Amino acid sequence: xxxxxxxxxxxxxxxxxxxxxxxxxxxxxxxxxxxxxxxxxxxxxxxxxxxxxxxxxxxxxxxxxxxxxxxxxxxxxxxxxxxxxxxxxxxxxxxxxxxxxxxxxxxxxxxxxxxxxxxxxxxxxxxxxxxxxxxxxxxxxxxxxxxxxxxxxxxxxxxxxxxxxxxxxxxxxxxxxxxxxxxxxxxxxxxxxxxxxxxxxxxxxxxxxxxxxxxxxxxxxxxxxxxxxxxxxxxxxxxxxxxxxxxxxxxxxxxxxxxxxxxxxxxxxxxxxxxxxxxxxxxxxxxxxxxxxxxxxxxxxxxxxxxxxxxxxxxxxxxxxxxxxxxxxxxxxxxxxxxxxxxxxxxxxxxxxx
Amino acid sequence: xxxxxxxxxxxxxxxxxxxxxxxxxxxxxxxxxxxxxxxxxxxxxxxxxxxxxxxxxxxxxxxxxxxxxxxxxxxxxxxxxxxxxxxxxxxxxxxxxxxxxxxxxxxxxxxxxxxxxxxxxxxxxxxxxxxxxxxxxxxxxxxxxxxxxxxxxxxxxxxxxxxxxxxxxxxxxxxxxxxxxxxxxxxxxxxxxxxxxxxxxxxxxxxxxxxxxxxxxxxxxxxxxxxxxxxxxxxxxxxxxxxxxxxxxxxxxxxxxxxxxxxxxxxxxxxxxxxxxxxxxxxxxxx
Numbered sequence: 001x002x003x004x005x006x007x008x009x010x011x012x013x014x015x016x017x018x019x020x021x022x023x024x025x026x027x028x029x030x031x032x033x034x035x036x037x038x039x040x041x042x043x044x045x046x047x048x049x050x051x052x053x054x055x056x057x058x059x060x061x062x063x064x065x066x067x068x069x070x071x072x073x074x075x076x077x078x079x080x081x082x083x084x085x086x087x088x089x090x091x092x093x094x095x096x097x098x099x100x101x102x103x104x105x106x107x108x109x110x111x112x113x114x115x116x117x118x119x120x121x122x123x124x125x126x127x128x129x130x131x132x133x134x135x136x137x138x139x140x141x142x143x144x145x146x147x148x149x150x151x152x153x154x155x156x157x158x159x160x161x162x163x164x165x166x167x168x169x170x171x172x173x174x175x176x177x178x179x180x181x182x183x184x185x186x187x188x189x190x191x192x193x194x195x196x197x198x199x200x201x202x203x204x205x206x207x208x209x210x211x212x213x214x215x216x217x218x219x220x221x222x223x224x225x226x227x228x229x230x231x232x233x234x235x236x237x238x239x240x241x242x243x244x245x246x247x248x249x250x251x252x253x254x255x256x257x258x259x260x261x262x263x264x265x266x267x268x269x270x271x272x273x274x275x276x277x278x279x280x281x282x283x284x285x286x287x288x289x290x291x292x293x294x295x296x297x298x299x300x301x302x303x304x305x306x307x308x309x310x311x312x313x314x315x316x317x318x319x320x321x322x323x324x325x326x327x328x329x330x331x332x333x334x335x336x337x338x339x340x341x342x343x344x345x346x347x348x349x350x351x352x353x354x
Numbered sequence: 355x356x357x358x359x360x361x362x363x364x365x366x367x368x369x370x371x372x373x374x375x376x377x378x379x380x381x382x383x384x385x386x387x388x389x390x391x392x393x394x395x396x397x398x399x400x401x402x403x404x405x406x407x408x409x410x411x412x413x414x415x416x417x418x419x420x421x422x423x424x425x426x427x428x429x430x431x432x433x434x435x436x437x438x439x440x441x442x443x444x445x446x447x448x449x450x451x452x453x454x455x456x457x458x459x460x461x462x463x464x465x466x467x468x469x470x471x472x473x474x475x476x477x478x479x480x481x482x483x484x485x486x487x488x489x490x491x492x493x494x495x496x497x498x499x500x501x502x503x504x505x506x507x508x509x510x511x512x513x514x515x516x517x518x519x520x521x522x523x524x525x526x527x528x529x530x531x532x533x534x535x536x537x538x539x540x541x542x543x544x545x546x547x548x549x550x551x552x553x554x555x556x557x558x559x560x561x562x563x564x565x566x567x568x569x570x571x572x573x574x575x576x577x578x579x580x581x582x583x584x585x586x587x588x589x590x591x592x593x594x595x596x597x598x599x600x601x602x603x604x605x606x607x608x609x610x611x612x613x614x615x616x617x618x619x620x621x622x623x624x625x626x627x628x629x630x631x632x633x634x635x636x637x638x639x640x641x
Contacts, residue, residue, distance in 0.1 A: 008458040016446050194442035198498075201406045201436045202459040203428050 001211070005204045009212040013186055017216070022185045026178035027224055034170045034228045048072040049125035051132075052082045052091030057099030064136045071132055083116065086154040092121035093129040094154075105141050113137075114150040126151075167232055167316070168285040172308040174228040175246070176281060179221030179253025180260065183213040184270055187261025196349070206346040210258050217254035222246055229315055237318050245310040245324065248331050252307055255338040262345035284308070306331040357384045359506050359537035360405065365414035367400050374400040376561035377414065382554075387528065387538040389552035391545065391627070393637060397561040398541045399439075402508055405539070406436050419505060432460065435499030439511040439541075441491045445484035449475050449494050452483060453501050460502040472530075473497045474523050489520030496524055506537045513547060525551060545627040555627065559635040569627060576633050577625025583611055584619040592618065 017023050051071045055062035066073050074091055076082040082094040094116040113133070117126055130149055137147055190196040190209075200206055225246045229235055235242065264270045274281075284305035287294050299305045310327045313319035360382035367375040375397040382388040392398050403409045405416055407427030416423045418430045443452050450466055457464040470476050473493035483491065492512065499507055509528065513521035528551055532538055542548055548555050549569045556566040565572060579599040584592050597607050599622070611617060625633075 004461065005459055008455065012444075012455055016444070193445070194438070194440055195444055197408065198436075198438065198442040199456075199459060201408060201431060201434070202456060202502075203431045203461075204459050205428065 001205070001208060002203070006208050006212045006215070009199065009204065009209060010215055013212065013216050017182070017186055020185075022181055023220075026181045026220055030170065030174035030177050030224045031227055031231075033173065034231050037166045037170060049093070049122075049128045050074070050091040051129050052076055052085055052094040054079055054082050054094070054096045056097060057101060059097045059101045060140055061102065061105075061133075061136055062097055064140065065133065068132055068136075071129060083154060086116055086118045089118050089121070092118045092125050095133065102140065105137065108141075108143075112148040112150065114152055116154050117151050119153050165289040168288045168308050168312055169282060170228055170232070171225065171311055172282060172285040172304060174224040175221050175249045175307055175311075176253045176256075176304065178224050179217045179250050180257035181217075181274075182220050183217035183254055183257035184261035184264070185267055186213050186216070187258060188264060188267055188270060191261075191349070192266060206349060210262075210342055210346065213261065214251070214254040214258045217257045218247075218250040221250035221253045225250065225311070229311075235315060238314055238320065241321055241324075242311065242314045245314055245328060248328060248335065249307040249311060252303075252331060252335050252338065255335055255342065259338055259341055259345060262342065262349055280304075288312075303334050306334060358382060359384050359386070359419060360388075360539065361417040362401075362405070363415045363417075365401070365404060365416055366412050367397075367404060367409065368412055369400075373561050375404070375411075378558070378561070378563045379414075380556055380563060380566055382537055382539060384537055385532055385535050386554065387532050387540060387552045389548035389555040390539065390541045390558060391543070391548055391555055391631065392541075392558035393543070396558045398558060399510065400561075401558070402436075402510060402539070402541060406434060406508055407431055432502070433505045434508060435502060435504035435506075436508045437492075437495045437499040437510065437512055439514060441488070441495065443483045443491060443494060443498070446482060448480050448482055449486075449497075450479045452494065453498055456498050456501045462502050464501045466501075469497045469500060470494075472500075472527060474520075489516045492516055493520060493523060496527055500527075500531065504536060506539060507531055508539045508541075510541045511543065512540070513542075513544065521547075545631065549627050557631055557634055559637065564634045565630070572627065572630050573625055576630040579625075580623045581608065582621045582623055583608075583617055585611070586616040586618050 048071055051065065051073050052075075053062050053065060053073060054076045062075070065071060066075075074085070076085065076094075079096050082091070082096065085091050086094050095113065096116075115126075115130065115133075134147055134149065187196075187209075190199075196209065200209065222243075229242070229246075260270060260273065264273055279286075280302065281304050284299035284302040285308055287296065287299040288309075299309075306327050310319075310324040310331070313324050313327075358381040360380075362378060362380050364377050364379055365375055366373070366377050378397075378401065390398055390401065400409070404411050405418065405423060407423050407430055410424050419433055421430050423430050444455070447455070449470055453464060453466045453469060457466070467476065467479065470479050473496060475490060475494060475497070478486070478490065483494065486494065496509070496512060499509070507528075512524050512528070516524070525547070528538055528540070540548065540552060552569065554566065554568050555572065557564045565576070567575070581597040581599060583595045583597060585595060587593055595611065597604060597611070
């Protein structure tokens with residue numbers, strides 16, 4: 001195999017393919033959907049934890065919290081206003097500071113505060129707000145005052161936010177859509193225009209064609225995947241492990257795309273296949289949207305479960321390598337199976353009747 | 355002693371149960387123009403696919419430049435150029451970009467402007483191929499096949515459907531390529547073209563080679579040389595008589611015609627490759 005020849009074809013596809021409608025579609029659709037979902041259900045415009053405060057006595061703590069640059073702080077006139085906002089997710093955590101709070105703090109009397117927490121708020125945001133408030137209290141009192149933080153849930157505690165529910169679908173779409181569509185359409189176009197025959201009568205082999213097409217799909221897949229995770233604040237604590245999982249998922253998507261491209265007759269048929277089998281591709285993510293009502297083991301029956309699940313585990317739940325090793329191993333087995341099928345496809349492409 | 359660029363020995367290929375190429379054997383010498391003639395479905399393209407490493411023979415062996423194509427396709431492909439019958443250029447790329455891409459795939463530095471000049475596309479080098487006529491595309495494909503200075507050039511119906519100027523340009527290029535030392539393997543329906551260009555021709559039908567020799571020898575072996583004599587009748591109309599040459603009584607027959615009839619015209623005729631193909635295979639090349 002020659003990496004130089006792979007690079008020659010890759011460069012040609014980047015230069016001429018990137019201007020095509022499919023390429024733009026593959027990058028733009030997942031990003032647009034993610035932005036749309038964030039605007040509808042999440043906090044795309046406000047990426048900081050949303051904190052609400054009722055200051056009944058001009059507390060220095062309220063002023064200090066307003067100054068922090070890692071919280072988005074909204075002040076309310078009354079406790080009722082704060083509760084109303086908390087119930088609809090306008091703010092994620094709320095705090096009522098009674099008159100005389102600062103004086104009591106200085107005297108060492110106040111050691112207990114109560115956070116009102118929106119039931120669907122992200123755990124990491126609750127933690128950030130809690131840490132920020134505690135830090136400011138210590139600064140104001142000038143001593144390591146042990147503070148007891150109580151939490152009181154407001155709204156549906158068990159519910160999962162729609163942003164969290166939709167994230168698997170968006171991540172899966174980001175990885176699969178471009179990764180699959182770009183190599184498959186490129187392969188089909190080369191077959192239909194018979195340029196595939198032309199290039200493979202040079203020293204370029206079919207395997208090199210597959211690698212080149214797949215590499216472009218995988219790169220686009222990684223790019224859109226990273227963009228989605230960045231937009232949704234989902235890099236987690238282990239970016240290298242996340243990149244590894246995303247890389248494997250992208251290779252799976254690209255290999256599947258090359259396989260489709262080597263088998264499907266034309267672009268119309270490709271879209272028909274994607275439309276008819278799309279539900280199977282996205283089924284595990286859809287099942288994951290409803291952890292409270294659908295048995296989650298069903299999702300594991302679908303190959304694409306192993307595409308998004310490790311990414312979600314690492315980025316959203318702080319999973320380590322040990323937690324996702326089995327999923328990643330299964331994904332590697334699936335990739336190996338696809339590569340085997342691609343070998344058969346390469347032979348098939350070369351023996352079509354003259 | 356003749357060196358052979360291509361040696362084919364008992365080569366066979368089948369698509370399922372359909373035997374496309376049936377145990378064929380032949381050799382093509384260095385710097386020879388070898389025409390491979392046959393109707394659609396005769397096995398021409400399958401033979402070319404095997405010789406260019408696109409498919410592996412089911413049995414038999416083909417050696418190009420001393421290398422077994424089934425085992426060393428990648429090495430062989432460095433030294434061959436292929437121009438296909440059907441246009442397969444990148445339409446969104448310019449003529450120069452198409453050639454540059456293939457030069458990079460071969461890993462060679464090609465003199466692309468000169469190559470485009472040779473096929474009469476020097477002034478259209480930067481234009482996108484999608485705006486080219488069929489003749490221009492065909493010429494560009496021949497130029498592309500020459501980008502790596504191949505030692506064996508495969509041309510599949512290179513002048514089919516072309517205007518006379520484009521067809522003549524390609525014929526000149528074929529002769530020029532041979533003059534530079536390359537072997538040319540030409541598949542065509544066009545018997546006149548094969549007759550005009552090739553050193554030897556092979557007739558293939560239903561996967562088998564039915565005849566193989568120089569056009570001259572094939573005509574000698576299979577064809578009849580004739581004299582066509584037009585004679586004016588008493589009523590002023592014309593009759594045509596055919597006199598077969600190379601017979602013992604030919605001279606006497608011609609003499610009698612001139613003595614007894616009013617001869618208007620005399621033409622000598624020899625069998626065409628088309629006639630011989632029909633005689634050998636029992637079918638026409640086209641239709």
